[in-house]
Amino acid sequence: MNEEYDVIVLGTGLKECILSGMLSVSGRKVLHMDRNKYYGGESASLTPLESLFSKFEQSDTNEKFGRGRDWNVDLIPKFIMANGQLVKLLIHSGVTRYLEFKVVEGSFVYKGGSVYKVPADEKEALATSLMGLFEKRRFRKFLLFVMDFKQDDPSTWQGTNPKSTTMNEVYKKFGLSSGTADFTGHALGLHLDDEYLNAACGDTIQRIKLYYESLSHYGKSPYLYPLYGLGELPQGFARLSAIYGGTYMLDKPIEELVMENGVVVGVKSEGEVARAKCVICDPSYCSNRAKKVGQAVRAICLLNHPIPKTNNASSCQIIIPQNQVGRKSDMYICSVSFTHNVCSKGWYLAIVSTTVETDNAEAELKPALDLLGSIEKKFIAVSDIYEPSDDGQESKVFISKSYDATTHFETTCNDIVDMYRRVTGSEFDFAKVQKDLETVEQ
Amino acid sequence: MASRGQPQRPNGSGQSKICQFKLVLLGESAVGKSSLVLRFVKGQFQEYQESTIGAAFLTQTVCLDDVTVKFEIWDTAGQENIFLILPSFCRYLRYHSLAPMYYRGAQTAIVVYDISNAESFQRAKAWVKELQRQASPNIVIALAGNKADLANKRMVDADEAQVYAEENGLLFMETSAKTAMNVNEIFLAIAKKLPKSEQGGGGAATQGGARVVDINKPANNSGGGGCCK
Numbered sequence: 001m002n003e004e005y006d007v008i009v010l011g012t013g014l015k016e017c018i019l020s021g022m023l024s025v026s027g028r029k030v031l032h033m034d035r036n037k038y039y040g041g042e043s044a045s046l047t048p049l050e051s052l053f054s055k056f057e058q059s060d061t062n063e064k065f066g067r068g069r070d071w072n073v074d075l076i077p078k079f080i081m082a083n084g085q086l087v088k089l090l091i092h093s094g095v096t097r098y099l100e101f102k103v104v105e106g107s108f109v110y111k112g113g114s115v116y117k118v119p120a121d122e123k124e125a126l127a128t129s130l131m132g133l134f135e136k137r138r139f140r141k142f143l144l145f146v147m148d149f150k151q152d153d154p155s156t157w158q159g160t161n162p163k164s165t166t167m168n169e170v171y172k173k174f175g176l177s178s179g180t181a182d183f184t185g186h187a188l189g190l191h192l193d194d195e196y197l198n199a200a201c202g203d204t205i206q207r208i209k210l211y212y213e214s215l216s217h218y219g220k221s222p223y224l225y226p227l228y229g230l231g232e233l234p235q236g237f238a239r240l241s242a243i244y245g246g247t248y249m250l251d252k253p254i255e256e257l258v259m260e261n262g263v264v265v266g267v268k269s270e271g272e273v274a275r276a277k278c279v280i281c282d283p284s285y286c287s288n289r290a291k292k293v294g295q296a297v298r299a300i301c302l303l304n305h306p307i308p309k310t311n312n313a314s315s316c317q318i319i320i321p322q323n324q325v326g327r328k329s330d331m332y333i334c335s336v337s338f339t340h341n342v343c344s345k346g347w348y349l350a351i352v353s354t355t356v357e358t359d360n361a362e363a364e365l366k367p368a369l370d371l372l373g374s375i376e377k378k379f380i381a382v383s384d385i386y387e388p389s390d391d392g393q394e395s396k397v398f399i400s401k402s403y404d405a406t407t408h409f410e411t412t413c414n415d416i417v418d419m420y421r422r423v424t425g426s427e428f429d430f431a432k433v434q435k436d437l438e439t440v441e442q
Numbered sequence: 443m444a445s446r447g448q449p450q451r452p453n454g455s456g457q458s459k460i461c462q463f464k465l466v467l468l469g470e471s472a473v474g475k476s477s478l479v480l481r482f483v484k485g486q487f488q489e490y491q492e493s494t495i496g497a498a499f500l501t502q503t504v505c506l507d508d509v510t511v512k513f514e515i516w517d518t519a520g521q522e523n524i525f526l527i528l529p530s531f532c533r534y535l536r537y538h539s540l541a542p543m544y545y546r547g548a549q550t551a552i553v554v555y556d557i558s559n560a561e562s563f564q565r566a567k568a569w570v571k572e573l574q575r576q577a578s579p580n581i582v583i584a585l586a587g588n589k590a591d592l593a594n595k596r597m598v599d600a601d602e603a604q605v606y607a608e609e610n611g612l613l614f615m616e617t618s619a620k621t622a623m624n625v626n627e628i629f630l631a632i633a634k635k636l637p638k639s640e641q642g643g644g645g646a647a648t649q650g651g652a653r654v655v656d657i658n659k660p661a662n663n664s665g666g667g668g669c670c671k
Binding site for chain 2: 038039047069082087090091096098100101102103218224227228232235236238239242243248
């Protein structure tokens, strides 16, 4: 440990592992440590099932759940957008070769007490009972506008301006009802709340495009999910880092960051100091440099049946837009099953998540839990969401944001790209990752 | 790698079928895991091989009478390492940082020890136990007593290792990546022992529901479009 490193990374969450991988590939000397015995930190998939029970301090695991080691339970539910940044990263870094993916079977949206499939193609769009006949025509016109829209080509803007026209104005322009706007902004644009309505429309149009481009990859839904759970993702990038020289230590207690004149010079662990030019970590390793910005609540539910009204989908997402249940932020249900090697045979996992708005976080989840049918076992986790209190330029301590309640990895990747820029001083370039890999492999 | 463990038929009939298997290497640092692979895949040996950096994912085929076995070989990428300044045995276990994904879905494993290092044999036994506990129940495990060229420094008795291997249902050979002794032979023995059925090849095949997709392929190019059900 008394060696000098370019970077010490603390915590093996997905963000830390991707950064560790990218930095090792670019030739930097990386030491990567985690206080836990397992990879993944907050973004781990717990296995066996007994470790999930013990994490929530419950001991009544039962034979009915089958073999404990058949379970890999995500702590933070998310799906991967087929055309999103994480897939680009997986492909460019070659980490895809360690993983196998399945397409999530359906995406659903909650409206007026019922669950509807998000139309995946024109046929489904024409048949859906989400909206009336005339509204469907208006919506179709809107979608064509979005798909043709190019941020750098004003001739596609149809009189709008991506930087100044608000999304509300765009909905008005196409005569869409508030119900359709709800569906569009939340189930397609995947906004967590309604702040986007008064923001410039460019971002939302881009999000809807991402949704449909992702959908067009595989047809059923825009989402992918890795076999054996999301915890495979950090493991894959950790392996990438190790292959390019990164050193790994798990189950390693971290005492403190060693600072000199306000700049980090190393990390102290078990009385020894490993020196480095900078430190990357998740907020749990450096709580005095992070501030709490909110809370997320998640309910991990073990089911012995698929979620009702989802056509027996072995995996699906249900979005409950805030307006539909009188809230400020959306609620999400992510469901996967034994077909993804995350449960024992015949079992399903449904994870409900949202941003906490009241003092009784569990009660907020009721409208979502009511959709699940009978629940064999439920674990509730309320977690604080932290952000770094500074950008790390002076201290050289670069802290990632906690995982938010969003249902995919786009905000996760934005944070990674931003951290990479702050750590290295250069922009993150997907193509460059591949070039670096090719150079090393020659 | 969606078709791991499942037979594929190459273009044109009459040729033998190809079965692909994931093979992982396990064992203490510096027992010669990477050297065994390098000898098997490229026919090379380097006296002062550095800790594994770079390519840790190689493939090599073995031809049997009626079938071609393709090994997808995973090296540890040094993730089995601990810091050398903390040499005691319990510390070793503590910092063991090999990810479960490494041996997940592996249909076969070669557990390697160094015949001139008694502790590496104890570690090999611990790895066998770990595999029996965590890996697919049908996994084919081979035990390789490497560095057999160092017979004058031998610390592990070949008979003792043979008895241990028989008790635990392991293939066993003493090998030398340096002289190439038994290197091709141990891979060949594994290839023969692996089940080459039409269904699943004995690995942890995925169950029901949607098929696995290849995200490296561009959009709408998945042959017939469908991927689900």
